[in-house]
Amino acid sequence: MGSPSLAAFLFSMLLFMAPISAQNLAQNRVHLWDGSIEYTGRLSVGKGTGFLSQAFPSSVVRGLDGLSMISYVVQDQERKTVEPWDLKICPLDAKGKPDYKRGVAIIQSMRMIPGNGIGASWVTHQRNNSQNGPILLSRLKDAKNQTLLDPDESFHFAWHILKAANWTSDGLSVHYSQAGTALPSGGFGQLTCWNSRFHREIPRPEQFRASDPTLQIIERLGWAQGSGQTDPSYQNMSWRLDLGFVEPTIQGAAWNPTYNNSPCQNPNEGYAALDPDFQNTFKAFIKRLDNYRWKLEAGAGYGGGQGLLFFSESVLSRPFKMGGIQGRLSLDPGGVLFSLGAFPIALGSQGAGSLTLDFGKDHSLLRQSLIRFPAIHAQALVLKAGKTPRLSSMWALRPLIQPSGFFRGVTKAGTPLSLTKAASRTRFYLRNDGPGAVRIATYVGSTRVGPVTRVPERCAVDVLLPSRAARIQVETNKADPVDVVYK
Numbered sequence: 001m002g003s004p005s006l007a008a009f010l011f012s013m014l015l016f017m018a019p020i021s022a023q024n025l026a027q028n029r030v031h032l033w034d035g036s037i038e039y040t041g042r043l044s045v046g047k048g049t050g051f052l053s054q055a056f057p058s059s060v061v062r063g064l065d066g067l068s069m070i071s072y073v074v075q076d077q078e079r080k081t082v083e084p085w086d087l088k089i090c091p092l093d094a095k096g097k098p099d100y101k102r103g104v105a106i107i108q109s110m111r112m113i114p115g116n117g118i119g120a121s122w123v124t125h126q127r128n129n130s131q132n133g134p135i136l137l138s139r140l141k142d143a144k145n146q147t148l149l150d151p152d153e154s155f156h157f158a159w160h161i162l163k164a165a166n167w168t169s170d171g172l173s174v175h176y177s178q179a180g181t182a183l184p185s186g187g188f189g190q191l192t193c194w195n196s197r198f199h200r201e202i203p204r205p206e207q208f209r210a211s212d213p214t215l216q217i218i219e220r221l222g223w224a225q226g227s228g229q230t231d232p233s234y235q236n237m238s239w240r241l242d243l244g245f246v247e248p249t250i251q252g253a254a255w256n257p258t259y260n261n262s263p264c265q266n267p268n269e270g271y272a273a274l275d276p277d278f279q280n281t282f283k284a285f286i287k288r289l290d291n292y293r294w295k296l297e298a299g300a301g302y303g304g305g306q307g308l309l310f311f312s313e314s315v316l317s318r319p320f321k322m323g324g325i326q327g328r329l330s331l332d333p334g335g336v337l338f339s340l341g342a343f344p345i346a347l348g349s350q351g352a353g354s355l356t357l358d359f360g361k362d363h364s365l366l367r368q369s370l371i372r373f374p375a376i377h378a379q380a381l382v383l384k385a386g387k388t389p390r391l392s393s394m395w396a397l398r399p400l401i402q403p404s405g406f407f408r409g410v411t412k413a414g415t416p417l418s419l420t421k422a423a424s425r426t427r428f429y430l431r432n433d434g435p436g437a438v439r440i441a442t443y444v445g446s447t448r449v450g451p452v453t454r455v456p457e458r459c460a461v462d463v464l465l466p467s468r469a470a471r472i473q474v475e476t477n478k479a480d481p482v483d484v485v486y487k
Contacts, residue, residue, distance in 0.1 A: 024129060025066070025134060025299075026068065026246050026248075026298070026299025028248055029069075029297060030056075030060060030064070030243055030244075030245065030249045030393065031242045031251070031269065032060070032221060032270060032274075033176070033177045033239065033241060034265060034269060034271070034272065035269060036177050036264070036265060037073070037175045037176065037177060037240050038176070038177060040075045040120070040175045041174070042167055042171060042172070042174075043224035043235055044225060044233060044235075045167075045226040046167055046226055047166060047167045047171070048228065049161055050160075050161055051100045051161070051223075051224065051232065052174055052223070052224050053090065053157060053222075053224070053239075054221060054241050055155070055435075056154060056155055056243070057434060058151065058152055058153060058458060058459055059377070059394065059396035060395055062315075062330050062394040063319065063330060064245045064247050064393045065137050065246075066136055066247060067127060067135040067136075067245060068126075068135075068244050068245060068246050069128060069243065069245075070244070071123070071124045071125075071241070072122075072241045072242070073175040074120070074121055074175075075118070075120040075173050075174075076120075076173075077169055078169065079114055079117065079118070080116060081165070082114050083163040084111050085110050085111075085159055086107065086110070086159075086160040087106050087108075087110070088100065088158040088160055089103060089137065089140055089148065089149070089156070089158070090156040090158050091103070091142075092153050092156075092478075094477070096434065096478040097435070097480075098223050098232050100225060100232065102148070103158060104141070104142060105160070110123070120175070134246050137149055138151070152437035152456040153435075153436050153437050153456075154221075154434065154436075159174055175239070176239045176240055177201055177239075177240065178237050179203070179219070201219075202216070202259065202271070202272045203217040203271040203272050203275035204217055204272075206281050208483075217275045219236075219238075220435070221271075222237045222239060223235065245393070246299075247390070248296065248298040248302075248327075248380065248391070248392035248393065249392060250378055250379065250393055250394065251269055251273075251294070251297070251395065252269070252274070252292065252293070252295075252397055253267035253268060253269040253293040254268045254277075255290060255356055256268070256288065256289070256290045258286065258288075259288055259290075269295075274398065274458075279362075279363070279368070279370075280362065289359075291358045292397075293354050293356040293357075294309055294354060294355050294380075295353075296309070296352065296354065296380045297352045298352070302384045303348065303350055303384075304347060304349060305347045305351065306346060306347060306382075306383050307347060307382050307383070307392070308342035308343070308380060308383065309343040309378060309379075310331055310338055310343075310380070311335075311337040311338065311377065312337050312377050313335045313336060313373045314331075314334075314461050315331060315394070315461060317453045317454050324388070325388070326389070326390040327392070328391060329379070330394045331394070332461070334462070337373070337376065345380065347382075351382075372399075374406055374485050374487075375396055375397070375431050375459065377394055377395070377396045378395050378396075379391060379395075380392040396460075398458075402485055403485075407487065409474070410484070411475060416473045416476075417484065418472070421470055421471055426464065426465055427463065428440065428462075428465055428487075429461070430455055430460060431455075431459070431484065432459060434457040434458055434483070435478065436457060436476060436477070437455065437456060437457055438455045438474055438476045438484060439453060439474075439475050439476070440452070440455065440473070440474055440475075441472075442472055443469060443470065443471045444468060445470070449468055450469060460485075
């Protein structure tokens with residue numbers, strides 16, 4: 001269904017803030033929206049009831065567990081009719097889509113303050129003190145008392161709209177940032193924010209699938225499902241949503257003052273941060289040459305400390321626990337990028353700091369090197385005298401969908417991607433574009449040999465192959481196709 005322009009409907013802002021105690025836990029932020037809001041909407045929910053959700057893939061939340069803050073903006077077209085909503089955490093279903101039915105309600109029966117006419121509310125839920133502690137995602141159970149979330153797959157944060165309404169004259173909606181196709185041109189069809197009235201999500205102009213209606217990557221992370229619809233569907237947008245965690249977080253951002261100029265926010269922390277454009281992929285007349293910023297938040301307890309940022313082109317299938325350090329190492333220390341060593345980040349009084357890297361001019365050696373990697377993962381070690389060292393969450397980006405020398409493929413339940421292994425071959429690299437997790441197994445005939453390696457969603461692994469294996473198989477439990485890139 002259509003979504004009213006924010007400018008036409010944002011008449012008032014009401015701020016809901018829970019009281020903050022003196023024993024605050026950290027609320028280190030991570031999000032997937034670009035810092036702007038163009039619209040408010042119910043999408044396919046329309047006049048009925050249903051769900052709106054944002055997917056958070058493993059590539060940006062691996063290592064996070066204690067959810068201590070939630071912030072978003074809801075709007076009611078007519079505040080005389082009070083309409084409730086719930087918040088849910090949802091896993092993926094057998095197809096790799098959000099499983100709203102199995103999801104767990106973490107906050108219920110929210111309502112806006114009654115009034116007259118249109119109103120919007122910035123809602124912040126605080127779960128950061130001893131009386132109202134964080135929601136531990138790893139401990140959530142479904143109705144059958146089964147662990148809700150797979151740490152190697154996306155989870156969905158969902159708004160459950162509980163009451164039908166005569167949308168758009170009435171009804172609840174959630175604010176979002178658009179990533180549509182009808183955008184201004186920066187040259188030769190380039191989709192940009194440059195000189196745009198609105199700031200739109202601008203991932204790299206590289207078509208993910210031939211059937212996609214735009215050359216700009218559609219991230220497939222914003223979803224909705226109305227009552228009576230068989231399946232949820234993805235939308236080319238991101239919800240205005242911030243999550244805060246007890247654990248330190250890494251937030252990526254594409255830095256480009258030409259493409260993110262006023263009124264656009266620079267750097268872009270939305271979908272452009274997942275798929276930046278380091279080398280003017282679409283050969284736009286106004287060259288797009290993104291640089292990049294990694295922001296580290298560790299909480300005020302680490303104020304004045306230091307972060308050490310590491311990179312790797314691959315991750316460990318199972319994060320590694322190191323003695324004397326809180327958290328687990330996700331990065332593969334055998335990666336080429338890991339051998340570059342640590343990049344220091346000074347933390348301010350609130351325990352936050354950032355690193356911005358300038359990759360040089362068009363076709364610089366550094367830019368040419370970056371686009372040879374299918375994935376770049378980042379993770380930080382946080383240090384302060386007198387405090388236990390902590391590892392942050394991870395943030396992964398894709399410099400290109402299919403770098404030179406790599407292949408694309410799909411796998412699904414019952415139809416694995418099967419590749420012949422030469423006797424001399426010792427390694428296999430794979431990036432899992434999702435949805436859902438995949439596993440790499442090796443065989444001689446029908447007999448499995450060697451260990452099975454799980455690949456988290458939107459992450460990459462570099463696997464050592466058993467010498468006796470004759471076949472590599474990429475497998476998944478998902479009924480719908482899962483995209484992979486491999487070499």
